Amino acid sequence: MAVIEKNLPSAETERPIGFGRLKRKEDARFIRGQGRYLDDLRLPGMVYGQVLRSPYAHAKILSVDTTRALAHPGVAAVVTAKDLETLGLAWMPTISYDTQAVLAGDKVRFQGQEIAFVIAVDEYTANDALELIDVEYEPLPAVVNARKALDPGAPLIRDDKIGQRDNLASPTWEAGDKAATDRVFAEADVVAVRDIIYPRCHPAPMETCGMVADFNPNTGQLDIYNGNQAPHAHRTVYAQVAGLPEHYIRIMCQDIGGGFGGKVPVYPGYVCAIAGSIVAGVPVKWIEDRTGNLTADSFARDYIMHSEMCSKNGKITGLRVDVIADHGAFDSTAQPTKFPAGFFHIVCGSYDLQASHVKVKAVYTNKAPGGVAYRCSFRITEAVYLVERMVDALAIDGGVDPVDLRMRSFIQASQFPYETTTGWTYDSGDYAKTMRVAMDIAGYEDLRREQAEKLANGELMGIGVAFFTEGVGAGPRKHMDILGLAMNDGADLRVHPSGKAVVSLSAQTQGQGHETTFAQIVAEELGIPPEDVEVRHGDTDKSPYGLGTYGSRSTPVSGAAVAVVTRKVRDKARLIAATMLETRPEDLAWEKGRWFVRGDTSKGAPIENIAEYAYSGRSMPAGLEGGLDAQVIYDPPNLTYPYGAYIAVVDIDPGTGYVHCRRMIAVDDCGVRINPMVVDGQIHGGLAEGLGIALMEVITFDEEGNCLNSSFMDYLIPTALECPDWELGETVTPCPHHPLGAKGVGESPNVGSVPCIANAVIDALWRGRGVRHMDIPCLPARVWAAMQGRAEPPQ
């Protein structure tokens, strides 16, 4: 059986279409077990590194003795903080302008913190040697609760920072208008108040983090193989941290087994692998184990949100939020640095508020550093969770239907572009229309009737609604950057003499199907079959600079770059076609795949002939270079604002508190869809992750700072049995400023489904047991406690 189908021509034209449900090019290797993941790489002379981690959350390190480990057969080296100090690599900067210990020197600040790095002939030997390193600790009191970390007597965590006298990781940041918000609240007729916790969770991609570092001492060249979501940004960071020339560093990302935000940061293990290769003079491979993954890197969320929302005459009018953000022991939260709390202040949601005010302060605790945006645009997920939980709280407190309250409060289609009370400019939307599509698919009125009947029989059924607006596709260089790097992306398109094309991207797929989707964009814009377009990415030596793939930014930024670069090539082709056809460029018209003379469709030049001409010995138009290629760096004029209406139906076992998610309806408007099959797949996956976060995924700690969810035995990820048969719908409102009208979708289903499912659970508990709030995850024991009137925070 053949694996790569051709993209069929549309009915109207013999030319192939670009957009559509094209099956993926990348599948051919994956279904044969021929993906090229990091751990599959073998280099001559390669040795293996493993990390020794701290068993304590907070302790002084009195001594680290590596003698026995070094004597173990097969051990090449043991790197400690002292060794890194001589290389100037003991500490590294974080993505949020904090510092983080690569290996702990005199103190550990979270359980699982990196203490030593063993290099040995194989993985088994390296693990054996970890047990032969003798570390003497003096345990200190730990603080894992962000509120307690603010107590005057709390143990000081960051005593390494000069002048640091408390556990505040940032000054309080504010957005919105406090006085105006206070006035709106004073005039309101319903005010809902809730303390809402979005607990710590983890992206947990199936492939953990890792690196193969290959430093050549003779040439100074550092080759890095590493599945990360932003290879160009990583190279710049390594150049800055290690003081190596940037053009001697080459990062090669091969296939990546999922990222979900967890492969954005630079982790200590990476720096250890690089240092190890510099010290050992051979390639060093480090593959993180699952416990290291769950306990030491890439946690997400951990926001404590005191929230107030008010309404007047049945319409939402104001929002007031005070957040404590738990950043763990080192502040390495992923965010565009011009916004200290990321995009949290998009918290006004999809509603035409009169005023809002948001305050956020960040706190150090004895927990793993972070946090990353787990399928999320820089804290938008927390913002959407908050606002959608609060709308439901307001509906409960005001005694109205949650859909009616949303419908009355939506920003109207005629109001776009719409400026929010915290300064965002939403691009386009018709929210009420999308909400109605979701209600039709769900059969909303029938569901409410069924719910009433079940309640009368003592059964607990919940219907949850959420409507989200996301800002994705970061972002305009005038507004945001990461570590001073503009959040732009490049594209480089080369059309070969035969008319076949290669497009190089700075976006970095982790499963999103870029090799197919981006070929479709070139195909659509150039009118050649997508199978004639090869997509290259992941090698910093062979792709243009850009900030990578996270925050749903591939299609909004890189997709736009590819469209623009293809149009540039098309414009050049027009000039060449005019010479070929002995006419003026302005007399030519474009149809997919060729330029032709206006008024005489028989006279034209297809792209493949133009390409052949461009590389031939024939004369080019005056002032034009030979060849058919172009390069762009795309700076988006604004974020894009996808949105969606989600409805969940749950049944709760009154005896056990077990929540069964029976139905999940997701109607997304992500603008124009390039490959609807890939879009649907993204939505399915995000819904499963959202269901996990709402019902079971959580990272918690005991009082001593022991992580209680350090393996998949305890960090529960939904299986096929917990997931319902997702029901999708769509509306299409094109983005006015994106060249293709696309908005991005990867994170939407995670953002929308968490509040939706939480609202469904609370809807059941409110109607059946009078419960007005509980925090996620809605694990059976926690739901049962809430049913007894003892809703507890997750830690």
Place this chain on the structure above:
Amino acid sequence: MQVSINVNGEMYSRDVEPRLLLLHFIRETIELHGTHWGCDTSNCGACVVLMDGKPIKSCTTLAVMADGHEVTTVEGLEIDGVLDPIQQGFHEQHALQCGFCTPGMLMTTRALLNENPDPTEHEIRTAISGAICRCTGYKNIVSAVRWAAEHEMAAK
């Protein structure tokens, strides 16, 4: 210890440490990289292979336990350039994204169809509940198994 393991129809005799996991025998000793490691605790199913036709987690099986047995990995599904219907079904139904769990899912569902050529949705979901996919939300995996089941039944 000396072991002889038949992998995808080929006999491999090697001297291995008693503690060597079958997963590492497959990945490191005979260098078939299609079988993946994901969790250490037998929860994720990325490492599933067939031993004498039954799906097992190779990360919690010692290589010595496979001595004298027949193991099939993802590399053994395609025969003479012809894909197994389950491989084709995954492609047709977009049942994979990052591809990391895919080999384990393919082996798990191949075993299901060998036992039960016409599984219901619930039977499919139960069969793959020992394997985690972080990308697809499982819906298209269920469709892929049905696609393969229907094509296999039609071919008979």
